[in-house]
Amino acid sequence: MANTRKWELNRRGFLLGAAAVASLGPTRLGAAEGPKKGGVLRLGVLGGDLAQTLDPASTAGSLDQMVQMMTRNGLVEILPNGDLGPELAESWEADDTLQKWTFAIRKGVSFHSGKPLTVDDVVFSIRHHIKDGSSSPAKGTLSAIVDVRADGPNHVVVELSGPNADFPYMFGDNYMRIVPDGTTNFLDGNGTGPYILTSFEPGVRATGKRNPNYFKSDRAHFDEIALLVVADESARIAALQAGQIDAMDRVGYKVLPMVERAANIRVLEAVGRQHFNFAMLADQAPFDNLDLRLAMKYGIDREAIVKLVLNGRGYVGNDHPIARNAKFFNSELPQRTYDPDKAQFHLKKSGLAGTPLQLHVSEAAFAGAIDMGSLYKESASRAGINFDLVRSPNDGYWATVWQKVPWFTSYWAGRPTEDWMLTSTYSKGAPHNESHWSNDRFNQLLIAARGEADENRRREMYWEMQQLISDDGATVIPVFANYVTLVSDKIAHGDVSPMWILDGYKATERWWFA
Numbered sequence: 001m002a003n004t005r006k007w008e009l010n011r012r013g014f015l016l017g018a019a020a021v022a023s024l025g026p027t028r029l030g031a032a033e034g035p036k037k038g039g040v041l042r043l044g045v046l047g048g049d050l051a052q053t054l055d056p057a058s059t060a061g062s063l064d065q066m067v068q069m070m071t072r073n074g075l076v077e078i079l080p081n082g083d084l085g086p087e088l089a090e091s092w093e094a095d096d097t098l099q100k101w102t103f104a105i106r107k108g109v110s111f112h113s114g115k116p117l118t119v120d121d122v123v124f125s126i127r128h129h130i131k132d133g134s135s136s137p138a139k140g141t142l143s144a145i146v147d148v149r150a151d152g153p154n155h156v157v158v159e160l161s162g163p164n165a166d167f168p169y170m171f172g173d174n175y176m177r178i179v180p181d182g183t184t185n186f187l188d189g190n191g192t193g194p195y196i197l198t199s200f201e202p203g204v205r206a207t208g209k210r211n212p213n214y215f216k217s218d219r220a221h222f223d224e225i226a227l228l229v230v231a232d233e234s235a236r237i238a239a240l241q242a243g244q245i246d247a248m249d250r251v252g253y254k255v256l257p258m259v260e261r262a263a264n265i266r267v268l269e270a271v272g273r274q275h276f277n278f279a280m281l282a283d284q285a286p287f288d289n290l291d292l293r294l295a296m297k298y299g300i301d302r303e304a305i306v307k308l309v310l311n312g313r314g315y316v317g318n319d320h321p322i323a324r325n326a327k328f329f330n331s332e333l334p335q336r337t338y339d340p341d342k343a344q345f346h347l348k349k350s351g352l353a354g355t356p357l358q359l360h361v362s363e364a365a366f367a368g369a370i371d372m373g374s375l376y377k378e379s380a381s382r383a384g385i386n387f388d389l390v391r392s393p394n395d396g397y398w399a400t401v402w403q404k405v406p407w408f409t410s411y412w413a414g415r416p417t418e419d420w421m422l423t424s425t426y427s428k429g430a431p432h433n434e435s436h437w438s439n440d441r442f443n444q445l446l447i448a449a450r451g452e453a454d455e456n457r458r459r460e461m462y463w464e465m466q467q468l469i470s471d472d473g474a475t476v477i478p479v480f481a482n483y484v485t486l487v488s489d490k491i492a493h494g495d496v497s498p499m500w501i502l503d504g505y506k507a508t509e510r511w512w513f514a
Contacts (some may be wrong), residue, residue: 046230046236074176089105100160166450192215233255240265268484269313273322273415276477277410279410281436291347296380301379328459364395366411370389427446437474448461494510
């Protein structure tokens with residue numbers, strides 16, 4: 001999620017007389033013959049921002065995130081199965097305290113400019129996010145860093161204020177790209193990545209050509225990449241059918257039944273950790289009242305939302321952000337269901353029956369947000385809970401509505417580890433703790449679990465944290481939604497990552513033309 005100012009390109013500006021689309025096919029295209037080189041991959045993406053600078057510490061919107069991943073590398077790569085793979089770091093290890101991590105930096109790698117990669121570049125890139133005055137979204141998750149330094153010509157040491165068993169995962173994030181030491185102007189996209197940036201119009205488009213010196217010989221199969229911002233969903237679908245793009249990054253679930261018979265288009269679907277939610281500000285009236293929050297949780301029909309908004313492409317949530325396929329998912333936590341009687345009980349107990357309530361909804365949060373809000377309003381009214389829907393405009397939603405009003409729609413792509421997800425969005429004082437929720441027991445457990453080496457003990461702590469958020473938290477999480485991407489049947493790929501859109505933002509590097 002990012003606070004972005006969207007750049008709009010309407011259908012007429014992108015296509016002239018495009019036809020309607022009709023279907024999708026299987027979810028994965030195998031490639032027994034192996035990847036092929038060649039061609040120009042054209043991606044239609046939703047997120048654009050006219051203020052994009054390609055500074056990794058201010059990444060915003062799909063265009064910026066895709067450019068970061070096609071031009072630059074991290075120390076590690078989050079693989080489709082969720083494991084960590086080496087990237088610019090060949091290996092890493094921690095001392096017994098899990099507070100001192102040492103990364104062995106790959107030799108023989110050069111930036112697009114020809115400058116060899118050094119440990120100084122890595123140190124600079126990490127410090128860039130945590131320095132005084134930085135507004136990097138990664139600053140909160142990296143706040144435990146107390147020192148980062150070179151240790152000889154090929155090693156970087158990062159010391160933490162406390163133990164963290166999952167710390168290396170942070171360096172697979174799209175924010176944590178490695179840039180040359182001393183960089184102040186990031187617009188040239190100079191990196192070590194699979195493609196060299198050839199043009200960039202903030203909020204509009206970007207192009208790149210294959211890096212002939214890329215250190216991964218089994219990646220970067222396309223000759224060129226073209227990223228195009230197309231804000232209108234219908235325009236993106238029509239462009240894909242017309243052969244003007246090869247894939248699009250997001251599609252609304254409700255249009256899928258209408259496009260299931262289209263020729264030459266497939267659905268690429270991944271069951272990931274993306275969830276849609278309604279956040280309440282727990283530090284402000286009226287949602288500082290726990291019983292009111294519980295009334296709102298019992299007053300939503302989750303099954304109806306999965307069926308009618310997601311068209312079955314997802315599953316019900318349980319008011320906490322840990323997905324079923326996460327390592328420490330609490331499989332024994334009773335599933336909260338729609339219960340009008342319990343909703344009425346908690347509403348009456350809150351003493352706030354009849355209090356005017358407004359839920360702000362916007363498609364800027366996620367496709368189907370308005371429909372989901374309408375279903376919520378309907379099911380809550382049957383439980384005696386009445387509120388008004390406020391349809392907020394897409395433009396400026398993240399800057400003017402998100403965390404600015406008492407109750408609003410939001411979404412999270414999820415994170416590769418429980419600690420990363422919970423620290424980013426539920427720990428006390430975190431910039432992206434959108435509900436302003438704070439629970440002393442939760443915060444104690446979060447710190448303890450981060451440094452616990454015994455996995456059974458860790459599991460117990462993460463299970464309790466999920467229950468605390470579900471029972472005490474200020475976020476209604478009714479559904480986890482599958483990632484759905486539309487691709488041309490010319491696209492081939494291996495296993496697709498369930499972390500983030502477009503194969504974990506790695507489509508430009510991992511995919512090829514069949």
